[in-house]
Amino acid sequence: MREFRYRRRRAVAGGITLAGVLLAAAFHATHGPPETVTLVRGYYEAIRKHDVRKALKIAKAEPPAGEAARFLAPRALDHWRIGAVTETDGFEYSGDDDAEVTVVLIGEHRKRYEGTVKLVKGRGGVRIAEPLMSLRFQATAMDYVEAGGMRAPYQGDPRTESLSVEYRVLPGLYRFYQGRQDLLRVAAGQTPVLPGANGSSPGWVGVVPEFTVTPAGQRAVSQAYDAVIDRCAETRGVPRAECPFGLTPYGDIKSRDESVSDFGKLTWRVRTYPTITAVVQRGGLWIVDRERGVVELSGSGRIDGSGPRRPFTLTCGTVARRTFASVASGGTVSITGPVKGGEPWDTCRDGALSAS
Template identity: 25%
Template sequence: MPEATEDLARRGDRAFLAIGIAVALWLVATVIVLPIVMPDGPSQAVTDYLGALRDGDVDAAYDAAGAERHDADAYDTSFLRSEALSTDWRIQSVWTSDDLSPYDAKLTGGIEPEGHETQPGVRVVNAVISHGDATSRGQFYVQETGSRDFILNPFVYADAGATLGFVDLNGVTSPAHRADNGDKLTKKDSFALFPGFYRLYQHNDDLFRADPSTLMVLPGTDVDISTSLSLTDKGNKAAAKAVRAQLDTCEKSTQLAPSDCPFNPLDDGAADSVDAYDHEYRDVKDIKWKVLVAPKFDIEPRDGEGPGDFELVPRNYATIRLTAVGVDIYSDSDKAKRFSTVCPIDPEDLVLTVTASKSFTVSGPAHTYAGRACGRDH
C-alpha cells in the first residue's frame, strides 16, 4: 500500500475511534444525569385504574381501585358497565400531592376516609385526561395500607339536570331523574359514572343537537348532565308529525274532554257539562269533533320546568267544533237537543317527549279542571 494511502487510513481509524469514545461518554453522562422516575404506589393505582377504564376493562378497573361493585349502590349505576365506556381518550399525567388537601364529602360521593385530616396513609393523587384538545383534571383519594392501595373515590356522581326524559352516554341509555313539580331529588336520582370521556345522545343526532355533546369527567368536580337542545330539520318534521297524529286521534274521540288533547269544553270541571257561549249543557252525549282551523306552532325546548322535553308555541288561533246532544240548563225543558259550539285548540297544553327509541310521544292534561269557554258556532 502506498505511504500516503496508509496515512489516510490511520487518520480515519483515529477519527472513528474518537467519535466512538465521544458517543460512549455521552451515553454514560446521560445515564448519570437523567433521573429514573418511578411512580409511587398511590399514583400507580390511579394510573392502573384509569388505564383499565380506557381499555374498557371494568373488572380490571375494580381490581386496580380495590373497589367493589356494590360501593355505588346508593346511586343509579346504569352506566357502570363496559358498554358505556369509550376508549378514545388519553391519560396525560398522574402525580401524588405532597400535602393532603382538606376533605370534601362532595368530591367523594359522601364516602369520608377515616381520619383523613390526620391520617398520613391517605394521599391525594391528581390526574389529567384528554380527548383531542380538551382536558379534564381531577383528584383521587388513595388509602395506603402497606399491602396495597385503595382508591376511596373511584366514581363520579352526576345529576341529569334539565335534560331529556332519558340519558344517553356513549350509546347506553337510562331514564333520567328530574325534579318535576318540586319533587326533591335523592342520591338514587344521581348517576354514578366511571371517569372518562362520554358522548351525549350520539344516536339521536339526526333528530336533535345536544350542546354540549360530550362530557369528560374525573372525581373532584360536580357533574351535571345538562344540555341545550335544538331540533334538526328531520327532528322538527318528526315532532310535528307526532303532534298532527295526536290531533287526528283527538278529533276521532267520542269523549267530551279526551285526555292528551289540547281542548276542553268542561264547565267547572263537571264530567258532562259544557260551557257553550251563552248556553250550558248537561248530560252531554253523542259527541263528535271536527277541526275547523288547524293549529300552527313552533316547537321549542322546555326550560327544565314541568314535564316533557319540548313545548309548542302557537302561531295562530286554532279551533275545533263540538257537535253533541245535551240538556240546556237555562231552558225550562229537560228534553235533550242537538247543539254545536266552537272551542279553542290550545297547543301549548301539549308536551313532546323524545324516547330512547328515537321517536316523539305527545301528552297533555287529563282535563280534571274547567276549560276555556267555547263560542257560538256561526
C-alpha cells in the same frame, strides 16, 4: 482577587445544584415514583384502554348491582390520553392515612382536564378512596339516557324532587347523547367526569345536555300533537283534562252569545289542526300555539234554557296549555298534557253557536 472569589462562589453554587439534581435522579432511578402515583397511573391507564375489569381490580372496587352499573362498560368510555400524574400530598407529608394525586387527561383538540384523586392507607395497603364517580342524568325532553352511544330508557321517578337518575361510572372523558339524533340536535363534545375537577370533589357530575329541535323534530312533534287531538275528538261527552279542547264538566255550555242547557249526545269533529312550535325551555320541549286549531262540537239541548231540545253545533278552539313533548330512544314522540285527572279547559266560550 474579588472577581476570583465571585467565580468560585458561582462554581460552588452550580456544583451544589448539580449534585441535587443528580441525587434526585439517583433516588428516582433507585426507588421510582411514589406508590400513590404508580397506583393512580395504572388505574387510569386501564381505563384509557377500556379495560373495565382490570381498572376495577386495581382500584379494589366492586361494581354496583343492577341498573346503576349500566355504563361500567368499555363502550361507554371515550378516547383520551394521560398527561402528568403527580403526587401533591403524600403520606409522609400529611402525617395521617390519606394522600392526594393530581391527574391530567388530554382530550380532543389537546384540551386538558385536571382531577384530584384521594388515596387512603389501610390494612390492605394503599387504595383509591372513591374510585367510581356518579352520573346524574336530569329529566329532559329526551326520554332516555346515553353515554358513548349506549342508550337506556329514562327511569326517573316523577314523584321525587330531583327528577334525575344516577349511574356509577369510571372516571374519564365521556360523550353524552352523541349517538344518532334525527329529531333533536345535541351540542357535541367531551365531558370530564373526574374527581376534584374545577377545584371541588363532589364525586358526581350532572348531565344536562344542550339541544335544539331539528325541522324533522318539529314535524314529528306536530304530527304527534295532531294524533292527540284526533284521539280526544273520539270522546263522547266532555274530553279529558289533558286534551287541548273541552268544556267545564258542570253548568251550561257557554258560547259567544248564547248558552245550552239540558244538553246531551255530545260529539266532536276536527275542522282545522293548530300550527304549533316545540320550544326548548327549562330542559323540556314545550308546545306553543302559533295558530290555534278549530274543533266542532255537536249535540242537542235547550238554547238559552227555553223551548224544546234542538240539535246545535258550536265551534271551539284548541289551546296548548302547559303541554310538552318527549322523544324516546327510537324517535317516538309522546305528548303530555297539563294535568291528568284535573279539570278540563273550556275552549268553547268564544265560539259561534248555531241551532236548527
